[in-house]
Amino acid sequence: MKGEEKLKRIHINTIIDAVEKLCIKANYDLGKDVIASFNKALTTEESPLGREVFARLIENAAIAHEERVPMCQDTGMTVIFVELGQDLHIEGGLLTDALNEGVRRGYEKGYLRKSVVNDPFERVNTQDNTPAIIHYDLVQGDELHITVAPKGAGSENMGAIKMCKPSDGLEGVMQFVVDTVDKAGGNPCPPIIVGVGVGGNMEKATLLAKKALTRDVGVHNPEERLAKIEEELLERINKLGIGPQGFGGVNTALAVNLEVYPTHIAMLPVAVNINCHAARHKEITLKGREE
Amino acid sequence: MAEAVRIETPLTHEKLAQLKTGDNVLISGVIYTGRDAAHKKMVEALARGEELPFDVKDQVIFFVGPTPPKPGQVIGSAGPTTSYRMDVYSPILIERGLTGMIGKGLRSEEVVAAMKKYGAVYFGAIGGSGALLAKRITAAEVIAYPELGPEAVRRLEVKDFPVMVIIDQEGNNLYEKGKAQYRRI
Numbered sequence: 518m519k520g521e522e523k524l525k526r527i528h529i530n531t532i533i534d535a536v537e538k539l540c541i542k543a544n545y546d547l548g549k550d551v552i553a554s555f556n557k558a559l560t561t562e563e564s565p566l567g568r569e570v571f572a573r574l575i576e577n578a579a580i581a582h583e584e585r586v587p588m589c590q591d592t593g594m595t596v597i598f599v600e601l602g603q604d605l606h607i608e609g610g611l612l613t614d615a616l617n618e619g620v621r622r623g624y625e626k627g628y629l630r631k632s633v634v635n636d637p638f639e640r641v642n643t644q645d646n647t648p649a650i651i652h653y654d655l656v657q658g659d660e661l662h663i664t665v666a667p668k669g670a671g672s673e674n675m676g677a678i679k680m681c682k683p684s685d686g687l688e689g690v691m692q693f694v695v696d697t698v699d700k701a702g703g704n705p706c707p708p709i710i711v712g713v714g715v716g717g718n719m720e721k722a723t724l725l726a727k728k729a730l731t732r733d734v735g736v737h738n739p740e741e742r743l744a745k746i747e748e749e750l751l752e753r754i755n756k757l758g759i760g761p762q763g764f765g766g767v768n769t770a771l772a773v774n775l776e777v778y779p780t781h782i783a784m785l786p787v788a789v790n791i792n793c794h795a796a797r798h799k800e801i802t803l804k805g806r807e808e
Numbered sequence: 809m810a811e812a813v814r815i816e817t818p819l820t821h822e823k824l825a826q827l828k829t830g831d832n833v834l835i836s837g838v839i840y841t842g843r844d845a846a847h848k849k850m851v852e853a854l855a856r857g858e859e860l861p862f863d864v865k866d867q868v869i870f871f872v873g874p875t876p877p878k879p880g881q882v883i884g885s886a887g888p889t890t891s892y893r894m895d896v897y898s899p900i901l902i903e904r905g906l907t908g909m910i911g912k913g914l915r916s917e918e919v920v921a922a923m924k925k926y927g928a929v930y931f932g933a934i935g936g937s938g939a940l941l942a943k944r945i946t947a948a949e950v951i952a953y954p955e956l957g958p959e960a961v962r963r964l965e966v967k968d969f970p971v972m973v974i975i976d977q978e979g980n981n982l983y984e985k986g987k988a989q990y991r992r993i
Contacts, residue, residue, distance in 0.1 A: 564990060566830075566972070570934055577937040581885075587875050590885040590938040590958075628884055630875040630958050640845070642957050671890040671913070671935065703983055704890050704913035706935035758991030762934055763913065764972070765986020795936045 525659035525805025526606045529615035532661070535801050536619020539665035540595060541627035543797040544587040547578040550733040551771070551796050558708065558761075558768040567766030574761075574794060589795045592629040593667030595620045595649040598731060602658035605805045613651060616663075621645040632670070652724065659805050664731050666798040672705035672791045678723055681785040687746070690715055690787045695753050697789040698770065703763015706793035708771045710734060711754065714788040717778040726790035729774035731798045738775055747773045771796075814968070818866035819907040819929075827929050827973050829980035834968040835931075839868040839910070841962040843889050846953055847897035850961075854900065861952030861961055865905030870933075872910075873958035874942070883948040883964070885938030888912040891930070895919050902928045910971055914983060924979045931971035932982070944969045 552575065559571045581588035597616055609615075624631055624646040633647065634640040656662075677697045681689050694713055701709075714725025737744035750773040760766020771794065780786065815823055817837030827833065840862055842850065850860050871891055875884030891911030898909060899922035907928045912935040923930065933941060947965035954960050974982045 564986065566986070573934050573937050573940060577934075577940040580943070581939040584939070586878065586881075586939050586942075587885045588939055589936045590873060590875050590887050591889065592875060628876045628878045630873065630884070632873075632958070644957070674890065702914050702987070703932075703935075704892065706912065753993070756992040758987040758989065760986060760990055762932065763983045763986070764932075765982075765988075765990045767990055793936055 523807040524606050525604060525807060526608050527661060527803060527805045529607065529609035529612070531803060532612065532615040532663070533619045533622065535663060535803060536597070536616055536665060537623040537626065539663065539799045539801060540620055540623025540629065540667065543665050543667050543799040544592045544627060544629055545585050546582050547588055548733065548796065548798070550735055551794065552578055554734045554771040558771070562761065562766050562768050564760055564764065564766035566764040567761040567768060570761035570764065587629055589669060590630055591632065591669035591671060592624070593669050593797070594633055595646060596666045596668050596727065597649050597651045598654070598664040598666065598728065599651060600654045600656045600662040602660045603655050604659040605661055616651055617647045617649055620647050620649045661803040661805075662800065663803070664798055664800040666731055669793055669795065672709065672793040675701035675705040676726070676788070676790045678719065678786065678788040680719065681787055683783065683785045685785060690785065691746070691750055691753070693787055694750055694773070694789050695757070698754050698791070699757050699759070701791060702759055705791045706795070707759055707763060707769050708761050708794050709769065710792040710796050711750070711770050711773045712790040712792065713750070713773060713775045714790070715775065715777045715786070716780040717786060718781065718784065719786055721778055722786035722788035723790065725776040725778055726788040729776045730790060730792045730796065732774045734772040734796065743775050743777060747775050750775070812970070817868055819868055820866050821907070821927050824907055824927055824929060824977055827976055829973050829976045829982045829985065831973040833931065833971050833973060835868065835971060836967050836969070837965070839870050839964050839966055839969070841872050841964060842869045843871050843873050843959050844893050845956050845959040846961050847894050849953055851897045851900050860904070862963070864901050866907050868908030868910060869901070869906060870910040870964065875938070875958070881942070883942055883945050886942045886945060887938030888933040888935055891915055898922065902926050915975060920975060920979050923975060923977055927977050929973055929977055930975040932974040933971050941969070
């Protein structure tokens, strides 16, 4: 930072308000990218039952948007990706507390379902959908970028990770992805979006797979070789026959989003995170103010 | 799409007999909600020799945990949850006379065996269409386990509630049939 520049500041109230609105918007307004892919699938789906599913999903998204109600009753556990510019100063309290307060207010004001339990064994509902699951990245600059991605359990439960051997190679990785989707069948509410994370280590691969789901349907990995793998995986998955809602058909997935990371000489981790068709993620960039 | 079969609850064995895998069905009448925690409580109550909060004979349970209703709404968004988590409990309720379940996704062999033995069908509603499905629910009342919030047992009145017969009482399965028809690997 240059000496003459003043420190940029942001108050937690601004962050709380932003997260509250993102939670509601994510649950009421299905992305245009997903709706466009429904409309495209209406023309490619061979199964009459499958086409009926797409027609109902388009109608459902319209009702949710127009009547300001959640598109799905599972309004999810709230996943938040944060990119914090390291030249930004946060005032008024802890960032994590502010994000959770935004979730608390958004789920209350938006009439969203509170689906979080306090402990995996005690299982008492926390009544406000907190805590959220928050992933932080420190980045250059003085802005705060927040992505709110509520994720339902039906699809989350169908995820899987495999620590492949390097000798398994690309084919081994792809087969694991296809097998995971095949095994899931109609459970994760197909048509699905398949997030795939390859490389890193165990937790890195799963995080990459989740982050891949925040990419819009139809946007490929910028690296051409990876985009080609995405295309091949999508083709193979759509040959499984599972179809919309598992009723049979040629549109099991709308997209496969792949992210990779350097890994260890002895490792080839692959994680699959499946998203239902209610692929919810909304984002905002907040700018700091001088003094 | 074939024309829908209209049925009124209670879902008696005479009505069950006409329902076949792949049928488009519109349900009207009273149905009940229950999902993970409610099923656990019901089955535990039976194990203690207590009565269920409602008589399951000839009834339909909808696996759902709705969102809170907005002012003026009967119920919030209300689509099906994934059914396999109820697999361990469903056979016990089917044995007690339950004839219909509404959910989404695969069921275990044990559930299908109980459905065939005692007579029951498994309906699928479109997962993720909770805003649309809520419009077919005309009344909702919590009748048991209010402390479970969205998981409480509710008595719903529905009008032309759209479902599909996934597994009929003979064990025919739409998921298997549909997948086989379009599988190309």
